[in-house]
Amino acid sequence: MGDKLRDIVWRINRLHVLHRIYLSRAALENGLYFGQLPILENIMDHDLCTQKELAAWMRISAPSIATSVKRLQKHGLVEKHSDPEDLRCTRLHVTEKGRAYAASSRAAFDQVDERLFAGFTPQELEELQGLLERMIDNLGSEYRDRPWRELMDTARSLRHQVEQEEEKDG
Incomplete structure (x- = not known):
């Protein structure tokens, strides 16, 4: 069973990386960086919000939002x-x-997702969603309702801790 599980996890990780590559490519082809679309969409949903409010909604640090907003402003995308x-x-x-x-x-991001799920029936999509939810639940509730950005920050922080430990041992 161990080899089968490792193979499935390897495929999930590969799928994640491929999806990220295609989304990053789509963003760049449309003049944005990968993380800028959610910021733009959030500002559009909350027109005339403050950077502090935006940071809180997106659960991103205020300095990170400030840097992103400055870039968006420089390119004439945000005022x-x-x-x-x-x-x-x-x-x-x-x-x-x-x-x-x-x-x-x-539109480009949606095309990537449509390509990803091409040929799936609505029933298969519902079944896949259920299976993924079960897998998420199996890993525990500690991270269940945390936003994507926070999960990425946690993963990055843990990776940094591991690298620091390796440097100590090195």
Whole structure:
């Protein structure tokens, strides 16, 4: 059973990497970096939000959001507006150019996902979703409801700890 499980996990990991490659390629072809689409979409959903609010909703550190917003602003995709109620506060707005980039990137991302699931019946998709949920539950509830970004930060932090330990042993 061990070899079979390792083979399945290897395939899941390979699928994840391939999906990430195709999404990254689609983002770049549409003028964005991989992580910028969710930021643009979040700002569009919460027009005139603050960077602090955006960071909280996306569970990304304030410095990371500040860097991303600065890049988006530099490329004319996001604008900052002073809050008339509080001049110390700036609010974010996606420009028409940003909306166009987001729309083309979303369409490209959706095409990648449609290609991934080509030939699957609705019943197979529902069954796969159920199986994946069971696998997630099997790993435990500790991380179940945490957002993707937080999971990635946790994985990155643990990888960094391992690298530090290896350097000590090295």
